[in-house]
Amino acid sequence: MIAQLTRSERQLALVMLVITAVFGLVVAIVGRNDPLGIHGALVALLAIVATFRVITDYYQPEPNEDRSRHYYDDPTKVGIVLAMAWAVFGMFVGDWVAWLLAYPDLTFDAAWSSFGRLRPVHTTGVIFGFGGNGLIATSFYVMQRTSRARLAGQLTPWFVLFGYNLFCIIAVTGYMMGVTQSKEYAEPEWYADVLLVIVWVTYLVLYLQTLARRKEPHIYVANWYYLAFILVVAMLHIVNNLAIPVSLGHSKSYSAFSGVQDAMTQWWYGHNAVAFFLTAGFLGMMYYFLPKQAGRPLFSYRLSIISFWGITFLYMWASAANALLTLNGAWDKVRDDATLRFMMVAAVFYGLTTFEGSFMAIRPVNSLSHYTDWTVGHVHAGALGWVAMITFGSIYASVPWLWKCKTMYSPRLVEAHFWFAVAGTIIYVFAMWNSGIVQGLMWRTYSESGTLTYSFIDSLIAMHPYYIARAVGGLLFLIGAVIGAYNIWMTIRMVSQTADELADRPELLPAGAALQQAE
Ligand code: HEM
Ligand code: HEM
Secondary structure, three states: OHHHOOHHHHHHHHHHHHHHHHHHHHHHHHOOOOHHHHHHHHHHHHHHHHHHHHHHOOOOOOOOHHHHHOOOOHHHHHHHHHHHHHHHHHHHHHHHHHHHHHOOOOOOOOOOOOHHHHHHHHHHHHHHHHHHHHHHHHHHHHHHHHHOOOOOOOOHHHHHHHHHHHHHHHHHHHHHOOOOOOOOOOOOOHHHHHHHHHHHHHHHHHHHHHHHOOOOOOOOHHHHHHHHHHHHHHHHHHHHOOEEEOOOOOOOEEEOOOHHHHHHHHHHHHHHHHHHHHHHHHHHHHHHHHHHHHOOOOOOHHHHHHHHHHHHHOOOOHHHHHHHHHOOOOHHHHHHOHHHHHHHHHHHHHHHHHHHHHHHOOHHHHHHHOOOHHHHHHHHHHHHHHHHHHHHHHHHHHHHHHOOOOOOOOHHHHHHHHHHHHHHHHHHHHHHHHHHHHHHHHHOOEOOOOOEOOOHHHHHHHHHHHHHHHHHHHHHHHHHHHHHHHHHHHHHHHHHHHHHHHHOOHHHOOOOHHHHHHO
C-alpha cells in the first residue's frame, strides 16, 4: 500500500490523517451529549490508527520512477477485500433479520438489535458496503484497462475508498444507536451525508481525470455505465438529503422538504438509486468481466449502447439478451467454469428481475403486490440473483488477474459457493413469491357480508412457514459468501507465501543486494 507512495505523498497522507483525527476530536467534544460525539471519537480513533500505519512504513523504499507505466491496483485489491468483509457482515445481519421475522424474540431484549435498527444495518451493509466497494474496486480496475491509463492520483483513490467505508461505518453504527433520518436507503444523518458528498464528488473527478488521460480513443461502454452510476448517485444523494441540522452538535436534522414533497423526493431518490446503484453500476461490471472471462467479444456493441440510453431514460432489458448472446459459442466454458456461471446466472436474473419489475409496475398487478413480500422477493431476485452474482463472478475473475496467480486457491470452493448461492436465491425468491401473493390475496378477500375475511394477524400466521424457508435460503446464501471470503483470503495468502519463498532464495539477488536495500 504505502510502498507505492513517494516520501512527499506519505507526508501529505500524514497531514490529512492528523487533520482528520483533530477534526474527529473536535466533533467528539462538541457533540459529547449526542451520538454525534461517539462518531467523532470513532473518526479520531480510526484516523490515529491509520496515522500509525503510515508511520510504520514511512521509511520503506520509495517506488520506482516508472510507476506511471503500471496500473495502480492496490486500491482495487483492498476494495475487494472490504467488499467481501461487508458481504459476510451484511448477509449475516440479513439472515438475522429474516429469522427475526419468523421468531420476533431474537433481539436479546436490546434496543440496538431491534428489527427497526437491524434492517437498515442489513440494507446498508449489503448495498453500500458490499455492492459499493465492489463497484468502486472494479471501476478502478476496468477504467484503467479500457483506457490504458493509470489512475489519476496516488492518494485520491485511497481517499475515495476509505472515505466511503468510513461513511458506511458511521451509517451502520449510527442505526444501532438509533440515529436515522428514516428515509429508506438514505437513513444516515446530515454529517454522514456531507462526508459522502465530498467522497463521491472526488470519485467523479478522479474518474473523469483518468478518462481524460486515456490512450484509447474510444470510451468503452462499461465506463459509460460506471460514469452514469457515479453521476446520477451524486445528484440523487445531494437532492434527497437536503436537510437542516438541529444544531452542529446534534445528529438530528429536519428535511428541507415536507409532507408529500418529502415522500415524492424520497422515492424519486429511492427507485432511481435502485436503477443507477443496483443496476447501471453492475452493468458496467458485467460489460467488462463477462466477455473477458468468456474470451469472446460482446455479441453486439450497438445493442449495449441502445441499452445504455434505454436504462438512462426508461430502464430496460436489452443488456440481459446481449450478455447471454455473448456467451453463444462459449457454453462449454459456462459448463466448466463456475466463475463464468456466476455471470451467466446474473444475466438470467437480471432479465428476470427487470421483466418482473415491469410487470409489477402495471397498476392492477401493483395493487396486489404493493406492501407485500412480493416486493421483497423481487428485490432479492435482483439483489442476490443479479447484484451479488455478478459481483462474485467479477471478483473471482479479477482476483487471479490482480494477484497474478493461475487460479483461485480452490476452484472447487468456487463451485461450492456457486451452488450454495443458486440454491439460496431460488429458495428465498420462491418463498417470497408465495408469501407475497398469499398476503395480497388474503388482504383483499371479502366475505359475503362485505367484510374482510382475514384479519391482519391471520395473514401474519400464514407467512410463518415462508419466513422460515426464506431464512434457510438466506443461510445457504450466507454460507456461500463465507466460503467465497475464505477462498479469496487463502488465494491472497498463497500468493504472498510464494512471493516470500521466492524472495528468500539467495541466487535471485545479486551479491550484496540485500545489504544495499537495508541501507
Ligand atoms: C443472506 C442473504 C440475505 C438475506 C437473508 C436477506 C434478508 C432480508 C430481509 C429479511 C429483509 C427485510 C424484509 C422485510 O422487511 O420484510 C431484507 C431487505 C432488503 N434486502 Fe436483503 N437479504 C440478503 C441479501 C441481500 C443482498 C445481497 C442485498 C443487496 C445487494 C439485499 C438488499 C435488500 C434490500 C434492498 C432490502 C429492502 C427491501 C424493501 O424495502 O423492499 N439483501 N433482506
Ligand atoms: C425494468 C426493470 C425494473 C422495474 C420496472 C422494476 C419495478 C419495480 C416495482 C414496480 C417495484 C415495486 C414498487 C412498490 O410497489 O412499492 C420495485 C421495487 C424494487 N425493485 Fe425493482 N424493478 C426493476 C428492476 C430491478 C432491479 C434490477 C433491481 C436490483 C436489485 C430492483 C430492485 C428493487 C428494489 C430494491 C425495490 C424495493 C424498493 C423498496 O420499496 O424499498 N429492481 N421495482
